[in-house]
Amino acid sequence: MIFMDNSILKGVRDSILRLFFIIIGLTAFSLVTLYSISDNPLSFSSSFYRQSVFLIFSSIVFIIVQNIKMKTIHDNSTMIFIGTLIFCIIPFFLPRVEYTYRWIDFGLFYIQPAEYLKCATVIVIAKYLSNNQLKVKDNSIIIIPLVLTLMSAFIVLNQPDLGTAVIICAPLLPMLLWAGVSNFLIFLMIAPVVTILAASNIITFTIWAVLMFIFFIIFHANIVTKSILYFANIFTGLLTPFLWNNLAEYQKQRILTFLNPDLDPMGSAYHIIQSITAIGSGGLFGKGWGLGSQTQLKFLPVQESDFILSVIAEEFGFLGILCVMTLCFLLIKTLLDIAFRSSDYFGSLVIIGLASILLSHIFINSAMTIGLMPVKGLPIPFISAGGSFLLSCFIMVGLVISFSKN
Amino acid sequence: MLKIDNKADIFHYRALLFILCFSLFSLLGRYFYLQVIDYERHFSKSQVNSVKALTTYAPRGLILDRHGEILVNNYPTYILTVTPYELKDRDEEFIKLSSIIDVSVEELNRKYNKFYRGRFLPTTIAKNLTFKEISQIEEMRLEFPGVQYSRSDERIYSPILNDAHFLGYLRELDRDAIPNFDKKLLYRAGELIGWQGVEKQYEKELRFSKGVDYIEVDTYGRQILRLNDNSIPAFPGEDLSLTIDANLQRYCRNILEGKKGSVLVSNVDTGEILSMVSAPSYDLSIYRGETLDSEWNNLLKNEDNPLLNRSIAGLYPAGSKLKLITVINLIEKSLVDPLDSLLCTGVYIPPGSTNEFRCWNENGHGLVDLNKAIAQSCNVYFYETVQLINLKDWTDTAKEFGFNELTEIDLPNEKNGLIPDKDFYIRNYGRWGWSERGVLLNLTLGQGDILITPVQALRFINHIASRGETPQLRLNLSKEISYYDKIVYAEKTWNHIWDGMFDVVNADQGSGWRARLKGLDVKLFGKTSTAENPHGEPHAWFIGFFDIEGSTYSIVVMVENGGGGGAVASPIAGDIVSYYINSFKSLAGN
Numbered sequence: 001m002i003f004m005d006n007s008i009l010k011g012v013r014d015s016i017l018r019l020f021f022i023i024i025g026l027t028a029f030s031l032v033t034l035y036s037i038s039d040n041p042l043s044f045s046s047s048f049y050r051q052s053v054f055l056i057f058s059s060i061v062f063i064i065v066q067n068i069k070m071k072t073i074h075d076n077s078t079m080i081f082i083g084t085l086i087f088c089i090i091p092f093f094l095p096r097v098e099y100t101y102r103w104i105d106f107g108l109f110y111i112q113p114a115e116y117l118k119c120a121t122v123i124v125i126a127k128y129l130s131n132n133q134l135k136v137k138d139n140s141i142i143i144i145p146l147v148l149t150l151m152s153a154f155i156v157l158n159q160p161d162l163g164t165a166v167i168i169c170a171p172l173l174p175m176l177l178w179a180g181v182s183n184f185l186i187f188l189m190i191a192p193v194v195t196i197l198a199a200s201n202i203i204t205f206t207i208w209a210v211l212m213f214i215f216f217i218i219f220h221a222n223i224v225t226k227s228i229l230y231f232a233n234i235f236t237g238l239l240t241p242f243l244w245n246n247l248a249e250y251q252k253q254r255i256l257t258f259l260n261p262d263l264d265p266m267g268s269a270y271h272i273i274q275s276i277t278a279i280g281s282g283g284l285f286g287k288g289w290g291l292g293s294q295t296q297l298k299f300l301p302v303q304e305s306d307f308i309l310s311v312i313a314e315e316f317g318f319l320g321i322l323c324v325m326t327l328c329f330l331l332i333k334t335l336l337d338i339a340f341r342s343s344d345y346f347g348s349l350v351i352i353g354l355a356s357i358l359l360s361h362i363f364i365n366s367a368m369t370i371g372l373m374p375v376k377g378l379p380i381p382f383i384s385a386g387g388s389f390l391l392s393c394f395i396m397v398g399l400v401i402s403f404s405k406n
Numbered sequence: 407m408l409k410i411d412n413k414a415d416i417f418h419y420r421a422l423l424f425i426l427c428f429s430l431f432s433l434l435g436r437y438f439y440l441q442v443i444d445y446e447r448h449f450s451k452s453q454v455n456s457v458k459a460l461t462t463y464a465p466r467g468l469i470l471d472r473h474g475e476i477l478v479n480n481y482p483t484y485i486l487t488v489t490p491y492e493l494k495d496r497d498e499e500f501i502k503l504s505s506i507i508d509v510s511v512e513e514l515n516r517k518y519n520k521f522y523r524g525r526f527l528p529t530t531i532a533k534n535l536t537f538k539e540i541s542q543i544e545e546m547r548l549e550f551p552g553v554q555y556s557r558s559d560e561r562i563y564s565p566i567l568n569d570a571h572f573l574g575y576l577r578e579l580d581r582d583a584i585p586n587f588d589k590k591l592l593y594r595a596g597e598l599i600g601w602q603g604v605e606k607q608y609e610k611e612l613r614f615s616k617g618v619d620y621i622e623v624d625t626y627g628r629q630i631l632r633l634n635d636n637s638i639p640a641f642p643g644e645d646l647s648l649t650i651d652a653n654l655q656r657y658c659r660n661i662l663e664g665k666k667g668s669v670l671v672s673n674v675d676t677g678e679i680l681s682m683v684s685a686p687s688y689d690l691s692i693y694r695g696e697t698l699d700s701e702w703n704n705l706l707k708n709e710d711n712p713l714l715n716r717s718i719a720g721l722y723p724a725g726s727k728l729k730l731i732t733v734i735n736l737i738e739k740s741l742v743d744p745l746d747s748l749l750c751t752g753v754y755i756p757p758g759s760t761n762e763f764r765c766w767n768e769n770g771h772g773l774v775d776l777n778k779a780i781a782q783s784c785n786v787y788f789y790e791t792v793q794l795i796n797l798k799d800w801t802d803t804a805k806e807f808g809f810n811e812l813t814e815i816d817l818p819n820e821k822n823g824l825i826p827d828k829d830f831y832i833r834n835y836g837r838w839g840w841s842e843r844g845v846l847l848n849l850t851l852g853q854g855d856i857l858i859t860p861v862q863a864l865r866f867i868n869h870i871a872s873r874g875e876t877p878q879l880r881l882n883l884s885k886e887i888s889y890y891d892k893i894v895y896a897e898k899t900w901n902h903i904w905d906g907m908f909d910v911v912n913a914d915q916g917s918g919w920r921a922r923l924k925g926l927d928v929k930l931f932g933k934t935s936t937a938e939n940p941h942g943e944p945h946a947w948f949i950g951f952f953d954i955e956g957s958t959y960s961i962v963v964m965v966e967n968g969g970g971g972g973a974v975a976s977p978i979a980g981d982i983v984s985y986y987i988n989s990f991k992s993l994a995g996n
Contacts, residue, residue: 180415318438321437367433370437
């Protein structure tokens, strides 16, 4: 017993130490890169200077958060959620900042409440799912997490901030999976989305229909329910192109612009082309620190936050990207390990949710810089410049460390 | 101890680990492809890729009159734009700019906020810069990161003919309004868009198509080289030829000087509007460049409402010209014999009533037949005869001539007017608050609740002049001719109207004798109206038509609160027709 306890304790201590090193590595990348792209790094308005200040402030919060007792968070999770939700609604009653309701203007800096709603949603869902009285195999278990997630996402969507709304939805499925909700149910939640996406093309739709058929056979459930659900999916898929074509041109245009606000030949396409050229021209070893021509000539848009990976790729090459991606991998892997080894159900669920948020940020941001996703303006954790986001990342990891100590 | 509470199992751990590996490895794969496999291509591209895309513009189409005289032209100015993202210190740069270009910092900030459309997109902050100002900014280039200038055209109007109402003007487009416009035309905040008149109506044709220029720039964003390979040229907008005759328009404008009202002249056979005057007017050049708020407020608050295009959006009682509607009903249904005479004693008392309805001629017209009734506009004749007609028949006939609906002339903001029918009266006066006989006494004089626009009067006279079938009214010379619904009546009906209208001008006691053409061999047909209204003196109307060299032309004159149609509107109409015939002759003489 004593031996086991020691090994667990050692494992936890190792994990925490590893998290520290990963964060130091990522923030180092961030500062080095920001120094390179700032014209006058030591002036107050430069992104390097600002990020350094944010970093010091966030580190203090980081240390404070680590010492919060998990029980305190567990017991107050509903209050935390409601409080953050109200915080998110406040900007709608304030003057618009940069023509949206995303930010609250504090004079010296803006705060984006939606950053904290991500964590709060995860915490409140974790509390619900970790309730011991809950029957996990009961299908109705998904209703409350789904409602909470959609409610948060809906508010953020109206700010409007499609990117953050997507991020809020991201932890739902991994958390349900972790909680042990039946695989069939999780499949049922993914299926309609894939159906609608696949419906645009007859071949992908056929493949999906066959795959879906196989899945439906594998899963154990009432045969009538299964066939009804299957055909409902197929029907939705068949209806989709029909409905889409029935929309007027301007309505289609509106939906497309909604999904991709920069839909404009001179807008986002131009940015993505610049980003890809920057990345590709970096090569294996990069052009060197401060020597990226695309970066330094300011062809890259939002290079201190949304497109900071392109700067790293141009100046440090594929090896730089490999380092960043390895650090990101280790970050998420460590969180998964902690969650897996955690003795507490609530804490483990929260960690899974936070890991999903961080991974979604990493994936969507990188995919955007290489043109795999529309420009959404989502930053990458610990690297992108931006105070609210940096703080929320530190809070997330701080929570993980606090929970892992239990 | 281990995992007493935690229900996670190894399968779920592996599933999530798989998702993690899969997503990061697919990203890495793509990076590897771009940076290692496809490196050469991207690297060579980056060597020349200091390329910026610039939107280029071309002039808007010109507006010409029917003979090719330029009414609206362009002149080049410079506009100043900033790219918000590239600005180092907005406040400081704006202060410096304002010292060069004579625009206040507040104004620059106001424009900046109004036309902002994104951090990477140029925002217009000042217009109408001189070449000297631009040179000064260019000299201090390094102090203005993010500031650019570009050429832009402004409208300039012919000094002799500056007719605000049908030409219309351009306005800077607000960011919020952009979604309302055709996406294909690629509007951007701060750009000019046709906002009134034909500028608005033919925006699509007049507007240029944008182009793209790719330029190579140095570290400071200065242009080094223009790359022609991929650039898309900008094309000027199409020129628009109007049906307006500039000389006639000028003449009509001058004749209405100091009055309120409208003059319309059209070719009945083609529907072309030769002249469209609405007085008072305003100087279009106030829309050029920066419009001062005070100027704009003066226009808005002016009691004479110079912004209103009276020709298409001014609503007036019609007056006696609608007696012709009664005439049509009488003859088409053979309700009276045109040769039968009635006695006009100057007053009419409806059967069963004690109310007196007076003729405008208090002494009475004596014995009046149909022809004399039209020519002298005898009220009593029409009070008597309208009693033979149904309300519905009367309003249907009026609506056949296009009253109560748009003429669909190619101008924005036309008004409908109103021909009150049974539904209208029930809605407004209740089921028992009116009587069919009573309202007809008003309608037959074109009074009561009737409201028409001058252009509707023009359509009315064109229907009469063409005996039923007339083309849609238009200002665009190259617009295809399309016809209004044909009105079919017996020849004798048209004959009676024509005879009556001929006598209005040419008979001894015709109400429009002042319009008579002196020494000209042209037959002018007409009808005067004196439209009573609650706002003061009656509106003076004259509508008429005449033939020159095989073509039929029509004219509408309306002087708001001008007085009698015969005394005020007829001489104006006579002058305009004489002028037009003479200009025709002098053209033929040359």
